Amino acid sequence: MIQSFLVSANMSDRLAKRTERISPFYVMELLRRAKQLETDDRDVIHMEIGEPDFPTPQLIIDAGIEHIQTGNVKYTAAAGLPELREKIAGFYRQRYGIAVSAERIFVTPGASGAFLLALGISVNPGEQLLLTDPCYPCNSNFIRLFDGEAGLIPVDAATGYQLTAELIKQHWTPATKGAVIASPSNPAGTLIDREVLKQTIAAVNALDGCFYSDEIYHGLVYGGNACSAIEFSDNVFVINSFSKYFGMTGWRIGWLIVPDKFVEAAEKLAQNIFIATSTHSQYAALAAFDQRTLAELELRRAEFEARRNFLYENLLRLGFDIPVKPDGAFYMYANCSGFTDDSYQFAMDFLETEAVAITPGKDFGVNDASHYIRFAYTTSIDRIALAMQRLERFINKG
Amino acid sequence: MIQSFLVSANMSDRLAKRTERISPFYVMELLRRAKQLETDDRDVIHMEIGEPDFPTPQLIIDAGIEHIQTGNVKYTAAAGLPELREKIAGFYRQRYGIAVSAERIFVTPGASGAFLLALGISVNPGEQLLLTDPCYPCNSNFIRLFDGEAGLIPVDAATGYQLTAELIKQHWTPATKGAVIASPSNPAGTLIDREVLKQTIAAVNALDGCFYSDEIYHGLVYGGNACSAIEFSDNVFVINSFSKYFGMTGWRIGWLIVPDKFVEAAEKLAQNIFIATSTHSQYAALAAFDQRTLAELELRRAEFEARRNFLYENLLRLGFDIPVKPDGAFYMYANCSGFTDDSYQFAMDFLETEAVAITPGKDFGVNDASHYIRFAYTTSIDRIALAMQRLERFINKG
Ligand SMILES: Cc1ncc(COP(=O)(O)O)c(C=O)c1O
């Protein structure tokens, strides 16, 4: 007995210390329960899911299949297919009116791979990056992966859930290496203001820091367009992906733009940690910038906008507080303090009674998280309407 | 001028320190030159490439396409499709006669992703892992990615280019956390002996260390089979992949088996750093264990064996020394000291004059690397024969 106890104790000593600081997704518990309910034939409405419900656009599918049919699914260059890097550069010219050299663009396994690469070449153990709380949890966990510190700055409606130059200056310490923003943000769906972005980048540059801009929800903006960090400085890391706007989550493909000085290191690291991104996903993505694909995506954007408006009105009507109307992504971060002080329990109970899955605030940080839940409008308006009926019934019972 | 110099100096200060310790692939220089030669219509024979020339087996292609056609290429569970994890578990039962619970199996973006995950959950900054020199360079660079130390142990024909229990004990220091082996090895193609593997694992376990076994070339063994580390202990990390034996390099899919105590941490880290492995690659891989696919792979194995024998005889005949006849993978690590003391220059000159690309020893370490080159037999016997004619001419001129 004692023997075996000792062995276990030793074994868990073997775990890297960083694993203690990396949080699992709490929503996974909900997902597990949702699956069980579905096995029992309950009709679960999924509003916890961070991916578009639309299929991958047909031209992208066709391009992927065409490549696979050659049988020639071999490693590509580490930085990606040259023609894909060129097409991405072309997209910056066309969408943002910005010239970015293809040399600075690295194709990666999703924005996830882009973060891995960006932080791998720029963050030393003990260095801190500033981020918002709430934020997408992986972004802070990538910092911890490299034994850096996530300096979480509580934000709220006052700054549209975004960082500002003032917040940067106020929280900067000798250990701070840079700052990460995401616009539109996850979970709040809010955009950073053009001027604020410009000043925030300037503040970080003045402090000789690194600036990381997560632009994965670009394209999914309603009534306007997001601006890219690259419009204001060449000295920024831009993280983007084919996952959300382009409807390619499961293909695992995204990209990273690095400052010139980081190109060599990014190339080296990409060779070593990825070898390359999936080949067929890269060939498929070549069709993502086709005018016909973009036209289809714009229709989807309109559909997301309609869902946003519908959900927003309904949540307000039911008594949730949404301090800033979200401009983008497909999320709404709703204050539920009118109903509960424990949003996790609220989400669990709602799932159990009404079979609707939503994500508890604590998946996004600690800043008043127990009063917030995230609703994802990644399902049809009909389903959202049904979810609202169930929510109304749930609240009235409670 | 001074201003701009200062800016550059600051910028490169911003690079993470680990990037200085991570080497690029020297063979990339050769590849670039090879591409130029091909543009000039030279017929380059590629013997530098670490991937099978065979297309992905048809059933795997069909399964991948079938999934893509649904349009439903969404994120999967972080650890992979449950049915794929079960199939991999089934493969261990069938091939190795070993029961591994699917819970311990994580589907990853290649063996590369498997290493990232395994070291991410087990290596702290400053900790050392022991490996062979020569070895596959990424394996030591993954350690450096986590600010650990690659403790390279020079090995040669005496131990079949493999570690032994004695070497482990001899090189173990207070900072040592574990040891990595690869069998069949890259670049030598040599197998670790069954008894030696068993004793090596026992030695590492006795020192309370972590043992990592890179089994990516399993299946590509000629006249026998490799044994898996998992046959001797549950307390090992096994890294494997669909890339080589299964002919799926560009699909970026592999797997990792972790000890029980690491399951929770692996799950957490996989969620955060990958979200998941490419969905269509996972569906495709479901067809990898089909009896018809395995039958086709066994024909390819026979073809690789014939190439190995042919290349081995020819290199010996031409005066190269291959101290251990390789048993597996598709590499031959040949001593070229009869012709040069600078194998990199030799490879460059050979490419320039005769348009055959091979990989210089320095891509695999520092241990007598300037006297070695790696030949990959990832091209047909006809092409290998032509390469041998060119090699003979090159040597006789030199
Ligand atoms: C803000 C944000 N960044 C990055 C990602 C990573 O996405 P992917 O790796 O699929 O590109 C996500 C996914 O949900 C996200 O919400």
Ligand SMILES: Cc1ncc(COP(=O)(O)O)c(C=O)c1O
């Ligand atoms: C010994 C060894 N391990 C791991 C890998 C990584 O392969 P992949 O990520 O394609 O599975 C390679 C690729 O060449 C290799 O030779």
